[in-house]
Amino acid sequence: MNEIKLTPNSKPLSGVIEVPGDKSISHRAVILGSLAKGTTKVTHFLDGEDCMRTVHAFQAMGVSIERSDSTLLIEGRGISGLNEPTVPLYFGNSGTTGRLMLGLLAGLPFFTTVYGDESLSKRPMDRVVDPLRLMGASFDGRGHGSYLPLSIRGENLKGIDYTLPVKSAQVKSAILLAGLVADGETQVTEKTNTRDHTENMLQAFGADIISNENNTTITSKKELSATDVYVPGDISSAAFFLVAAAIVPNSVITLKNVGLNVTRTGIIDVLTEMGASIQVTNQRTLSGELFGDIHVKYSNLHGITIEGEIIPRLIDEIPIIALLATQASGATVIRNAEELRVKETDRIAAVVDVLSTLGASVEATDDGMIIHGKTSLKGGAVSSYNDHRIAMMAAISSLVATEEVILDDKDCISISYPTFFADLHDVMS
Numbered sequence: 121m122n123e124i125k126l127t128p129n130s131k132p133l134s135g136v137i138e139v140p141g142d143k144s145i146s147h148r149a150v151i152l153g154s155l156a157k158g159t160t161k162v163t164h165f166l167d168g169e170d171c172m173r174t175v176h177a178f179q180a181m182g183v184s185i186e187r188s189d190s191t192l193l194i195e196g197r198g199i200s201g202l203n204e205p206t207v208p209l210y211f212g213n214s215g216t217t218g219r220l221m222l223g224l225l226a227g228l229p230f231f232t233t234v235y236g237d238e239s240l241s242k243r244p245m246d247r248v249v250d251p252l253r254l255m256g257a258s259f260d261g262r263g264h265g266s267y268l269p270l271s272i273r274g275e276n277l278k279g280i281d282y283t284l285p286v287k288s289a290q291v292k293s294a295i296l297l298a299g300l301v302a303d304g305e306t307q308v309t310e311k312t313n314t315r316d317h318t319e320n321m322l323q324a325f326g327a328d329i330i331s332n333e334n335n336t337t338i339t340s341k342k343e344l345s346a347t348d349v350y351v352p353g354d355i356s357s358a359a360f361f362l363v364a365a366a367i368v369p370n371s372v373i374t375l376k377n378v379g380l381n382v383t384r385t386g387i388i389d390v391l392t393e394m395g396a397s398i399q400v401t402n403q404r405t406l407s408g409e410l411f412g413d414i415h416v417k418y419s420n421l422h423g424i425t426i427e428g429e430i431i432p433r434l435i436d437e438i439p440i441i442a443l444l445a446t447q448a449s450g451a452t453v454i455r456n457a458e459e460l461r462v463k464e465t466d467r468i469a470a471v472v473d474v475l476s477t478l479g480a481s482v483e484a485t486d487d488g489m490i491i492h493g494k495t496s497l498k499g500g501a502v503s504s505y506n507d508h509r510i511a512m513m514a515a516i517s518s519l520v521a522t523e524e525v526i527l528d529d530k531d532c533i534s535i536s537y538p539t540f541f542a543d544l545h546d547v548m549s
């Protein structure tokens with residue numbers, strides 16, 4: 121725990137920043153690079169704590185992974201080349217590592233025990249354990265395998281046809297990774313589309329995978345082929361600066377090389393609909409992912425309703441969108457976001473607590489929140505809830521607060537954005 125005191129800011133924000141690599145894509149690059157035969161070079165990899173958990177898990181299974189700044193060199197050992205780890209695998213705070221690794225480990229021919237930190241040990245794993253058991257997986261753990269720590273005895277899996285009961289890319293990805301080694305075809309259908317980085321990357325590594333509008337079929341494959349991966353900037357990290365520029369008077373910021381996969385750009389749609397001045401230029405595709413530059417300026421904002429299909433496209437951005445809404449006139453209503461209750465912390469309760477402490481008018485609902493703006497924020501002492509996104513939201517709120525904001529713990533920010541304060545400093549000076 122490391123407290124930080126954030127003094128009020130009276131100046132506009134300006135400048136150009138390049139946020140670190142996308143967390144979701146970085147995890148997947150490590151997983152598929154380790155499973156492929158040959159060398160995979162990953163550039164602009166996110167060296168945040170969560171992605172390093174995935175790196176350490178594969179190193180414990182015998183994969184050589186070398187990191188130099190944001191470049192990784194992975195010597196993939198092939199799908200059947202991983203060793204049984206001799207120690208339990210520690211997934212820290214990372215839900216993505218947890219869910220995706222369960223999918224993979226379920227079908228590998230050895231025994232594994234996996235565990236996480238206090239937060240991850242409370243997050244539901246039955247959402248992946250249940251479908252994986254239908255494929256023949258063998259898990260044991262608390263609550264009949266609902267929570268970490270879990271032990272996994274790798275089995276011969278068989279393909280399934282599964283419709284996701286939760287809007288979760290982690291669950292979809294766990295099943296697709298199990299499908300990579302399962303007999304026959306595995307088909308996943310989703311009622312609401314979630315991020316599709318696993319599908320894109322499996323395609324790039326030569327998997328036998330076909331995706332249609334809302335379903336994906338994978339057929340087991342003997343080997344994947346190594347391929348270099350460029351990781352675009354994480355739009356979920358960029359979101360903090362997009363919002364900062366939109367709410368601090370007279371700001372103008374450019375964010376370069378940000379991932380623009382349509383399953384992730386809900387934040388751009390929300391900013392646009394609320395009246396922000398935001399423009400995307402220089403769009404390109406590399407490693408199957410679209411990216412480009414985003415330019416945003418301070419604007420007068422108004423409240424909107426955020427619900428339905430857009431929710432998975434901005435699920436991790438809701439804490440910072442809530443702050444945005446405190447600076448917009450009228451009500452902003454967020455619905456269908458019940459998944460926030462099972463993130464690193466209950467993000468509905470945490471957002472309402474932090475923003476109310478700072479003087480915002482915000483109330484929790486079962487599946488979201490209602491924010492009434494525009495309010496002037498005062499200072500105060502707030503908790504990060506040991507959740508990186510809550511901590512960054514609190515830090516950005518200090519830019520529009522009239523007094524000091526004291527955040528109890530800044531260290532958790534390095535889960536997803538180790539250079540957050542350096543980038544913040546750059547746009548403030």
Ligand SMILES: O=C(O)C1=C[C@@H](OP(=O)(O)O)[C@@H](O)[C@H](O)C1
Pocket residue numbers: 143144145216287288289290291293315435436459
């Ligand atoms: O697949 C991924 O990389 C992620 C999916 C989302 O979680 P869910 O699958 O639980 O919605 C998101 O919140 C998380 O930060 C990363």
Ligand SMILES: C=C(OP(=O)(O)O)C(=O)O
Pocket residue numbers: 143170213214215216217436463464509536
């Ligand atoms: C929910 C998040 O990540 P994870 O599920 O991987 O812990 C996040 O980064 O906001």
